Amino acid sequence: MPNLPIRALRLLAAAFAFGAMTSPAAATDAKDCAPAAYRLPDGGVIDLAPSDPGTLRWRGLDGATGKLVAAGGDWISQFGWTGRPDGIHVRLDDCAAGRITFDGKIARRIALDVQDTAFTSHDTRLVGRLVLPPGKGPVPVVILLHGAEFDSARDTNSLQRLLPAAGIGAFVYDKRGTGASGDAYTQDYSLLADDAAAALAEARRLAGTRGGRFGFQGPSQGGWVAPLAATRTDIDFVIISFGLAVSVVDEDREAIAFQMGLKGYGPQVIAKAQEIGDAATRVFESGMTDGIAELDAVRARYRGEPWYKDVYGNYTHIILGMSAEDIRTKGAQFRFHTPFRYDPMPTLRAVTAPQLWALGGMDIDAPSAETARRLKTLIAAGQPITLALFPKAEHGMTEFEEAPDGTRLSTRYTPGYFRLLIDFAKGGALAGHYGDAVMTRPTGD
Missing domain, CATH: 3.40.50.1820 (Alpha/Beta hydrolase fold, catalytic domain)
Incomplete structure (x- = not known):
């Protein structure tokens, strides 16, 4: 989310700790190799950086990317963020010398x-x-x-x-x-x-x-x-x-409309979904202190509708499933001095x-x-x-x-x-x- 992210979505800085690698050798290779940029023989660039614990991610200037998972002496690439192998193998044996083998080609570290x-x-x-x-x-x-x-x-x-x-x-x-x-x-x-x-x-x-x-x-x-x-x-x-x-307010309204439209809902349903978003906005703008009763009322009005489960928005979803008491007691963590309007x-x-x-x-x-x-x-x-x-x-x-x-x-x-x-x-x-x-x-x- 561009404006009010959930802390659980944080990319862990602990990704730099490679204790979850499949072997001590793989851990050493990873620490030697990433983060760094490498030049391929054809002039292409591969960036290699820590990803989820125990894995790496490569990115190319052409936009291609994959997640690398250690497998024996190789690292196996997964297509984008899909988790499916893409056929690319990477070897990190020569990292100390500034080289990796990417898809069968020698790539050399760029001395930035x-x-x-x-x-x-x-x-x-x-x-x-x-x-x-x-x-x-x-x-x-x-x-x-x-x-x-x-x-x-x-x-x-x-x-x-x-x-x-x-x-x-x-x-x-x-x-x-x-x-x-x-x-x-x-x-x-x-x-x-x-x-x-x-x-x-x-x-x-x-x-x-x-x-x-x-x-x-x-x-x-x-x-x-x-x-x-x-x-x-x-x-x-x-x-x-x-x-x-x-x-920011318009972003949430536009997000609700776009998301609901992609799911096939028409203007009348979208207007009702935005009504829920408007009530959530009043709560956020107040610092999670006012408008909670009004949000409860609009939630009660539409909770039984088949489309209710698809209301998301940019920040509306954060409190949509929270009780009124949770909003009052836990909502303070979302007070970021956001200039909503x-x-x-x-x-x-x-x-x-x-x-x-x-x-x-x-x-x-x-x-x-x-x-x-x-x-x-x-x-x-x-x-x-x-x-x-x-x-x-x-x-x-x-x-x-x-x-x-x-x-x-x-x-x-x-x-x-x-x-x-x-x-x-x-x-x-x-x-x-x-x-x-x-x-x-x-x-x-």
Whole structure:
């Protein structure tokens, strides 16, 4: 979820502990090999990083990805996140020498320039890392913002290696209240925007003469934060990945409508489902103190309907199954200072730097239709915005297959997405196409 995640969804930083490997040798290999980026003989890039305990995940710049499970002396790849073998075998015997064998080909570790650091924003210590590609010349640098996750971005964000492997610097940091950074977790967009501006200043300092163009990349919730930060500092470009140009409240309403529509429900049912969502919104906006009786009433009215089980939304589902008492006693954990009715449009109009928006047409968490419509109005008005709508992508820019019960199993990152980020950050002319993305380019581009 882009705005109010459940802590149980946290990707464990403990994935770096490989005690669950099938053998001590496999554990040693994994620690030697990941996290790191490797170059294939044909120039392709493979990023290798810890995943679930005892496993690794590889990612390619073409969007292909798989989970690696130790099996004897080999590691067996599973297709995307499906759990099915994809026929790719990986050997890690030569990690100490900077080599792995990927699908029968020797891949060599890319010697990235890594600098760990700490900086301050609003009297809070934040920890970060600058990763630069090999060489001495100036390169673009992307400051990687966050979604709503509680995880350490330094542990989990693979773009910190994928971008440098393609000639782009990356600055990654743990947002406040996560990882090794101080203070409490928050969804105060204004405060997070100031943190992003401080991260940019630190990235400039560390990069020195190697820093060329600097830009923000804001995924999901970061799509609200990055434009705010861009209005408070000097920036060369902004990239928004699966973000929104609507409010948090509108996101939940749109998510309910999109999800219910995909399940075949018509306008009348969708309106009733949104009525439930509106009641949940009042509870969230109050800090879990008011509107609970009204939520109980609307739940009682519709609980017997056959469609009730399919109401989800972006944050509505969090409290939909909770009793009134649980909401009062346990709801405090969801008080994140979220600006539920923040309207991002004035900020987007104020951003003068070129913006790239990469959206997924099948995003059920942050539906893209209204955001795309609003962005097109800004483009038509002369804003330097490029919109790329990947029709088969969901939240996270992954494609998926659907089980008979409607469950989605992600299979890969949508083709062209990583290449689009790289080309935009470099600042040259974009290619004619990126995968199957439908492109809307700035007026006169």
